[in-house]
Amino acid sequence: MRLLPKNRLESFSDGVIAIIITIMVLELKTPQGNDLDALKPLLPVFLSYVMSFLYIAIYWNNHHHLIHATKRINGSIMWANTHLLFWLSLIPFITGWIGHSRGGPWPTALYGLVLLMAAMAYTILQNAIVAAQGKDSHLAAALGSDWKGKLSLASYLAAIIVAFRHQWLADTLYVFVALLWLIPDRRIERLPDI
Amino acid sequence: MRLLPKNRLESFSDGVIAIIITIMVLELKTPQGNDLDALKPLLPVFLSYVMSFLYIAIYWNNHHHLIHATKRINGSIMWANTHLLFWLSLIPFITGWIGHSRGGPWPTALYGLVLLMAAMAYTILQNAIVAAQGKDSHLAAALGSDWKGKLSLASYLAAIIVAFRHQWLADTLYVFVALLWLIPDRRIERLPDI
Amino acid sequence: MRLLPKNRLESFSDGVIAIIITIMVLELKTPQGNDLDALKPLLPVFLSYVMSFLYIAIYWNNHHHLIHATKRINGSIMWANTHLLFWLSLIPFITGWIGHSRGGPWPTALYGLVLLMAAMAYTILQNAIVAAQGKDSHLAAALGSDWKGKLSLASYLAAIIVAFRHQWLADTLYVFVALLWLIPDRRIERLPDI
Amino acid sequence: MRLLPKNRLESFSDGVIAIIITIMVLELKTPQGNDLDALKPLLPVFLSYVMSFLYIAIYWNNHHHLIHATKRINGSIMWANTHLLFWLSLIPFITGWIGHSRGGPWPTALYGLVLLMAAMAYTILQNAIVAAQGKDSHLAAALGSDWKGKLSLASYLAAIIVAFRHQWLADTLYVFVALLWLIPDRRIERLPDI
Numbered sequence: 002m003r004l005l006p007k008n009r010l011e012s013f014s015d016g017v018i019a020i021i022i023t024i025m026v027l028e029l030k031t032p033q034g035n036d037l038d039a040l041k042p043l044l045p046v047f048l049s050y051v052m053s054f055l056y057i058a059i060y061w062n063n064h065h066h067l068i069h070a071t072k073r074i075n076g077s078i079m080w081a082n083t084h085l086l087f088w089l090s091l092i093p094f095i096t097g098w099i100g101h102s103r104g105g106p107w108p109t110a111l112y113g114l115v116l117l118m119a120a121m122a123y124t125i126l127q128n129a130i131v132a133a134q135g136k137d138s139h140l141a142a143a144l145g146s147d148w149k150g151k152l153s154l155a156s157y158l159a160a161i162i163v164a165f166r167h168q169w170l171a172d173t174l175y176v177f178v179a180l181l182w183l184i185p186d187r188r189i190e191r192l193p194d195i
Numbered sequence: 196m197r198l199l200p201k202n203r204l205e206s207f208s209d210g211v212i213a214i215i216i217t218i219m220v221l222e223l224k225t226p227q228g229n230d231l232d233a234l235k236p237l238l239p240v241f242l243s244y245v246m247s248f249l250y251i252a253i254y255w256n257n258h259h260h261l262i263h264a265t266k267r268i269n270g271s272i273m274w275a276n277t278h279l280l281f282w283l284s285l286i287p288f289i290t291g292w293i294g295h296s297r298g299g300p301w302p303t304a305l306y307g308l309v310l311l312m313a314a315m316a317y318t319i320l321q322n323a324i325v326a327a328q329g330k331d332s333h334l335a336a337a338l339g340s341d342w343k344g345k346l347s348l349a350s351y352l353a354a355i356i357v358a359f360r361h362q363w364l365a366d367t368l369y370v371f372v373a374l375l376w377l378i379p380d381r382r383i384e385r386l387p388d389i
Numbered sequence: 390m391r392l393l394p395k396n397r398l399e400s401f402s403d404g405v406i407a408i409i410i411t412i413m414v415l416e417l418k419t420p421q422g423n424d425l426d427a428l429k430p431l432l433p434v435f436l437s438y439v440m441s442f443l444y445i446a447i448y449w450n451n452h453h454h455l456i457h458a459t460k461r462i463n464g465s466i467m468w469a470n471t472h473l474l475f476w477l478s479l480i481p482f483i484t485g486w487i488g489h490s491r492g493g494p495w496p497t498a499l500y501g502l503v504l505l506m507a508a509m510a511y512t513i514l515q516n517a518i519v520a521a522q523g524k525d526s527h528l529a530a531a532l533g534s535d536w537k538g539k540l541s542l543a544s545y546l547a548a549i550i551v552a553f554r555h556q557w558l559a560d561t562l563y564v565f566v567a568l569l570w571l572i573p574d575r576r577i578e579r580l581p582d583i
Numbered sequence: 584m585r586l587l588p589k590n591r592l593e594s595f596s597d598g599v600i601a602i603i604i605t606i607m608v609l610e611l612k613t614p615q616g617n618d619l620d621a622l623k624p625l626l627p628v629f630l631s632y633v634m635s636f637l638y639i640a641i642y643w644n645n646h647h648h649l650i651h652a653t654k655r656i657n658g659s660i661m662w663a664n665t666h667l668l669f670w671l672s673l674i675p676f677i678t679g680w681i682g683h684s685r686g687g688p689w690p691t692a693l694y695g696l697v698l699l700m701a702a703m704a705y706t707i708l709q710n711a712i713v714a715a716q717g718k719d720s721h722l723a724a725a726l727g728s729d730w731k732g733k734l735s736l737a738s739y740l741a742a743i744i745v746a747f748r749h750q751w752l753a754d755t756l757y758v759f760v761a762l763l764w765l766i767p768d769r770r771i772e773r774l775p776d777i
Contacts, residue, residue, distance in 0.1 A: 087248055301423060400597045416613070
């Protein structure tokens with residue numbers, strides 16, 4: 002199968018991710034009053050906005066590194082990428098729900114489910130790229146055991162389960178995974194240019 | 196007539212398609228309650244979102260392949276492309292209607308009409324590119340009889356007609372065409388780079 | 390003064406214009422009912438959407454040709470471009486008003502005013518580019534007397550004035566100018582590559 | 584640490600800034616009536632839109648110049664850039680508030696706070712780039728004492744403080760800083776290409 006250049010995959014993904022990260026701010030509706038009290042009900046919406054902004058920024062960052070390590074793309078990579086964008090596109094919706102409901106158990110669990118599906122989609126995309134490049138490629142070596150990815154998946158799963166009993170623990174897990182990824186993926190950064 | 200480079204046509208189309216695919220999620224309004232019941236009324240909206248996300252992703256995918264096989268563009272190609280973007284831009288509107296009305300006959304038929312017009316616009320764009328490259332070009336040979344395109348047009352037409360009597364059949368036809376195109380257009384992928 | 394490469398001016402303008410042309414569709418609110426009657430009140434909104442889509446597509450098309458004929462940009466060109474984007478960004482607002490008010494005299498006149506300001510901003514941008522390239526440049530020669538630009542400005546001005554007495558005449562003028570520009574600007578297309 | 588190419592940082596930033604500058608226009612809701620009176624309540628919203636459009640255009644302009652002077656990027660630069668985009672993404676929200684509340688003391692002060700945080704984020708980004716290039720680089724020399732940046736920070740701080748007593752003075756300070764930056768950053772424009 003022939004491979005295509007990657008520039009449009011990058012620019013389409015950049016466009017979609019840029020819109021996802023920006024339209025979330027539309028959930029911060031104009032307050033009714035003129036004073037500080039009018040902002041108070043927006044606080045949980047703002048906090049969930051900060052959290053999701055961070056998550057989407059992390060995805061863009063890692064996506065940037067991953068595609069940078071990819072030379073050309075094929076149909077599987079394109080659809081794996083579209084699949085990832087689909088789950089990311091649900092983040093504004095679930096962020097709005099968790100913000101407006103001030104984080105009940107169901108919104109909290111569903112937030113974890115969307116993050117879990119996005120993380121699985123990212124893993125699938127990663128595997129599709131490694132498959133196209135061969136198991137002995139620099140990228141496969143750089144990814145190694147991918148413990149960060151596995152730990153994230155486990156954390157999301159745990160968060161979904163505990164959301165119904167100990168909501169604060171689920172929230173803590175979401176913060177924990179975000180911090181885990183704030184450090185850019187040095188494994189790929191060290192790869193030679195291709 | 197002189198030909199222009201294609202990079203801005205690509206980046207403008209990427210931008211418009213990225214926005215179309217993303218603003219549809221705004222139809223998923225924040226639920227009023229905090230529990231699972233609050234999500235139930237959103238289910239048909241969500242299903243129509245998935246369907247339209249898939250359709251727009253297919254269009255982007257095929258557009259990507261088609262323009263990749265195009266060297267330079269002229270005025271006809273630019274306007275044929277704008278015409279395609281116009282019909283795609285109506286998909287968020289009709290998706291919202293079909294979702295919120297839980298799929299009555301008129302929304303279902305109009306969904307088919309928008310898809311039909313978009314498919315015809317894509318065919319016009321394809322013809323404009325073939326016309327600019329000559330009938331003996333690699334692209335013309337790769338497209339061949341374009342049976343997939345013709346079958347899609349016939350399916351949309353059939354769906355519009357049956358929407359008023361057997362709505363489930365129209366829905367099935369929409370799913371059928373989407374699956375038909377999920378496989379990327381290998382004909383063009385096999386073309387040599389230009 | 391040093392000149393900058395033009396690629397980011399192009400990609401930022403593409404982004405802004407892509408968003409402007411797409412968010413207008415948000416004015417087409419989901420109809421309340423399930424049948425054809427529910428669409429009727431949307432007809433004037435739809436018609437104004439088609440009109441403005443066409444205008445913005447024309448601007449993108451001409452902008453594409455104009456910047457294609459520009460080698461490098463300076464600060465004046467960047468701000469003239471931003472000024473054009475500002476007036477274009479008001480088109481979704483005025484389109485929404487003209488659509489929802491079913492075209493009273495004030496919305497019709499203001500529509501002309503926004504188009505007039507955008508056209509003047511385009512002229513300023515064109516002049517800034519010619520000034521940077523010199524009056525003897527290919528671009529200056531290609532633009533010639535710019536009768537199309539001047540006729541458009543005069544038509545908008547006339548439309549604003551007649552909007553209060555003969556609204557249909559103002560609407561006709563808007564359609565006339567759009568048709569005038571549908572033909573891409575061959576003058577610039579014929580320029581040699583730079 | 585290895586450095587990455589900057590093209591995707593540019594295109595992602597262009598996308599986010601293009602969306603931020605455009606979605607603000609959604610605050611200009613369709614007026615209820617058909618005459619000029621219906622526009623009157625929109626005037627403060629329009630004025631705050633013009634102001635924020637200008638600020639975001641200035642940021643894009645300076646960002647353009649700054650990244651133009653950057654050869655390759657690292658993780659610190661990417662996160663400093665994301666941090667800047669976060670604060671810019673709050674401008675549509677605070678613009679909507681200041682417009683709809685017709686500028687009470689709290690919205691006016693918070694407007695200054697968002698601008699202050701964005702300006703500090705820009706300074707951090709600038710420092711991260713200088714740090715990556717070395718203190719003896721052309722960029723470091725071109726930035727010099729960065730008196731414009733320091734004066735802006737001081738003006739925002741002053742505006743926040745006086746917003747509760749002399750609101751007009753705060754507004755004047757915001758206009759003053761915007762005018763200060765309207766002139767593009769010649770220091771960087773004069774740098775040799777890299």
